[in-house]
Amino acid sequence: MTESPRSIAGTAPALPPGADEERFAGYGVMGQPFTSGHYLAFRHFAASSVGPGYESVWHRNPAREWVIYSSVAPEASCPRYYGSALADTRVADISVTWTGPFALTVEIPDKLVWDIELGRSAATAAMTGLGGVLPSALWRSPAVLSVMSRVAGPALGVGRVRLRGTTPNGQWFRTNPRMLWTVARTVARIDGVDIGPAGPLAEQTRLGEFWLPQRGMFAVGQAYFEQYDAARHKAGAAGS
16 A cells, blocks of 8 residues: 555545445544543545535543534534434534645634644554455445454454444444554644543443544545434434
């Protein structure tokens, strides 16, 4: 793998097939814990089957309250699946600026400045190599994703991993991280205050059956969700 994450991120992703599923493609930091108890994640899904492409930032404070900021309405972004577990959802201007081949900054005006530097490890290189040769049909296999989940956690040092499961709002999910990098260094300021050094939480956090990594990980790939059904699933609003 010779391409940098910046060059890969600059290529518009194709929307994956699957007319009976809700689909997204793009990149982001799957999660980044901080020893202070804060937790950050972001998604840049340029391709979406439920609306325009969007950015979102996930933030958990030390009191374990989650807020998701999205560049589009909650009903067309991450709160569509995770909203019932959140303290709040907010629409905000979100920028993702690449400052180098392996460096980027995520900003929400007057709220967040998050600097990220990516790196490689033997484990991320191996997982990325596997992602490049594994047929699409196997990425859709529940059995294969379950095996990959069990292997990925200890191999990457991120704690528990689930690549398939159920979201807080009730839809099933399936994630396909095809390329991986570590977060080598990161600094984040919320409301102008440095939230402290990166490091694992005292207890790994999750939203529904989606476990957030205990180590910063950047991924390029696709995500699939069950189609929303108002009769069976919770609405996208926080606390619904």
